[in-house]
Amino acid sequence: MSPRNARAAQVLVTARARRSDLPPFPGELRPLSARDAYAIQDAVADAIGAIGGWKVGAKDATAEPSCAPLCAAWIVASPATLERDRFSRRGIEAELAFTFARDLRQPAKAYTERDIIAAIATVHPVIEVVD
Numbered sequence: 001m002s003p004r005n006a007r008a009a010q011v012l013v014t015a016r017a018r019r020s021d022l023p024p025f026p027g028e029l030r031p032l033s034a035r036d037a038y039a040i041q042d043a044v045a046d047a048i049g050a051i052g053g054w055k056v057g058a059k060d061a062t063a064e065p066s067c068a069p070l071c072a073a074w075i076v077a078s079p080a081t082l083e084r085d086r087f088s089r090r091g092i093e094a095e096l097a098f099t100f101a102r103d104l105r106q107p108a109k110a111y112t113e114r115d116i117i118a119a120i121a122t123v124h125p126v127i128e129v130v131d
Contacts, residue, residue, distance in 0.1 A: 001039050004029060009043035016048065019088050034066075045069040053097070055128075082129060091130035098123055 001009075008029040015022045031037035045051060052072030058065040076082070084090070101121040104111065 001043060002036075005031070005036055005039045006043060009040045009047070012040070012044050013047045016044075019086070021088050041068060045071070049073055055095075087129065087131040089131055093128040093130055095126045095128050096123055097126045 008025075008031070011025065011029060012022070031040055048071050050072040051069040052075045053070040054067050055070055056065055056067040098120050099122045100119045102119050104116070104119055
């Protein structure tokens with residue numbers, strides 16, 4: 001990882017640890033590409049802890065999907081009570097969570113819609129606390 005991306009990751013990890021709003025992100029540390037953004041994201045995830053799942057989405061049906069790891073320690077089962085002081089900002093989003101009957105690692109060829117649907121074991125309504 002480049003020193004620049006490592007510094008960017010550290011800014012994010014420090015803000016999360018302090019449970020503080022992120023100050024304006026230094027322009028010289030902003031990712032220059034998706035590759036940089038994912039490298040920073042991976043470094044933040046490594047610093048925070050075990051991954052319990054993944055958030056995947058796209059703006060619309062034609063957009064390239066993006067993904068982000070979900071820290072295992074932040075995934076809580078329902079019913080749950082969340083302490084207000086745990087978050088610097090609080091927003092919520094309604095989401096759908098999927099569990100899979102089998103692993104979907106990088107295939108030799110692209111998965112079809114049918115392949116992905118066949119791999120889904122269960123679907124759950126969830127609430128994401130956006131912080």
